[in-house]
Amino acid sequence: MLRTRFTDLLECTAPVQVAAMPGVSTVELAAAVAEAGGLGMLGTPLLTPDALEGVLGELDEATSGATGVNFLMPFLDPACVAVAARRSRVVEFFYGDPDRQLVDEVHSHGARVSWQVGSVDEARSAERAGCDLLIAQGTEAGGHVRGRTSLLPLLSQVLDAVAVPVLAAGGIASARDLAAVLACGAAGARLGTRFLASNESGAHPDYVRAVLAASAGDTCLTEAFSVMWPDAPHRVLTSSIGAAEALADPVVGETRQGDQSLPVQRLSVMCPTRETTGHVEAMALYAGESVASILDVRPAAEIVAELTSGAEQLLAGAAG
Numbered sequence: 001m002l003r004t005r006f007t008d009l010l011e012c013t014a015p016v017q018v019a020a021m022p023g024v025s026t027v028e029l030a031a032a033v034a035e036a037g038g039l040g041m042l043g044t045p046l047l048t049p050d051a052l053e054g055v056l057g058e059l060d061e062a063t064s065g066a067t068g069v070n071f072l073m074p075f076l077d078p079a080c081v082a083v084a085a086r087r088s089r090v091v092e093f094f095y096g097d098p099d100r101q102l103v104d105e106v107h108s109h110g111a112r113v114s115w116q117v118g119s120v121d122e123a124r125s126a127e128r129a130g131c132d133l134l135i136a137q138g139t140e141a142g143g144h145v146r147g148r149t150s151l152l153p154l155l156s157q158v159l160d161a162v163a164v165p166v167l168a169a170g171g172i173a174s175a176r177d178l179a180a181v182l183a184c185g186a187a188g189a190r191l192g193t194r195f196l197a198s199n200e201s202g203a204h205p206d207y208v209r210a211v212l213a214a215s216a217g218d219t220c221l222t223e224a225f226s227v228m229w230p231d232a233p234h235r236v237l238t239s240s241i242g243a244a245e246a247l248a249d250p251v252v253g254e255t256r257q258g259d260q261s262l263p264v265q266r267l268s269v270m271c272p273t274r275e276t277t278g279h280v281e282a283m284a285l286y287a288g289e290s291v292a293s294i295l296d297v298r299p300a301a302e303i304v305a306e307l308t309s310g311a312e313q314l315l316a317g318a319a320g
Contacts (some may be wrong), residue, residue: 002112013037015188020070032036034065118147173290175310253278
């Protein structure tokens with residue numbers, strides 16, 4: 001077993017966190033990762049407190065493992081923070097300046113606090129705010145990207161700057177990747193794109209097929225999909241930008257949130273899920289540079305087991 005400061009802090013058995021990908025990180029995916037010993041995360045933008053309470057109730061029924069909720073600061077409903085903190089082992093924040101009041105509120109309900117950062121200064125600020133755990137996100141990551149530094153230089157700098165456990169995020173998909181960041185001193189890894197291609201993922205099948213067919217050079221860091229969230233760089237499959245720009249209609253499809261049908265605007269930040277219809281190829285197909293290592297769709301539990309057993313063997317071999 002790969003025991004780290006992260007596994008000790010959150011009472012996990014695997015130093016693996018699934019990224020909170022709204023619409024993709026389903027209750028089923030979060031529960032499967034938690035049951036496999038990792039940290040299962042939900043991304044919950046735009047949910048009301050009552051809706052969040054209901055989703056977390058479903059997650060509680062599905063697993064007794066370590067789970068958490070991620071909040072994107074530009075879409076934060078402060079009323080949801082207490083709900084998440086009462087029902088989750090960890091509450092995570094991203095894309096905003098670390099806020100001690102939020103940290104204190106989460107702690108008051110007994111949960112741990114993590115903050116995903118993109119710079120050393122932000123890491124120091126998060127630690128000063130009282131965070132228990134940090135995620136250092138490199139520019140290789142899929143989805144929205146906070147900083148301008150690739151993972152290994154950023155990870156090294158953050159590890160030197162703070163005392164709290166640090167997870168590595170960005171371009172990680174294989175056991176070798178996990179072993180590498182653990183060897184550098186990370187307490188674990190946060191993976192998104194690898195779990196997008198899992199049986200429990202909520203991603204649209206065409207989206208998954210595009211990820212499986214892609215190489216690292218097929219992704220780019222852009223601000224193209226900025227409707228609803230301007231001036232926020234993100235990494236997507238480059239093909240989705242061209243497909244979106246080729247369409248003239250302001251609406252490219254439709255998706256569902258709960259019992260509501262919502263239009264998907266052209267160049268919207270919304271990614272296609274199983275319930276999305278329309279021009280899926282022209283929607284935000286978030287993907288990290290790790291796509292080159294993702295060749296198949298597998299159960300999330302198998303992914304966690306392969307990552308941890310493989311990393312353990314590699315690290316043992318290096319030590320020997």
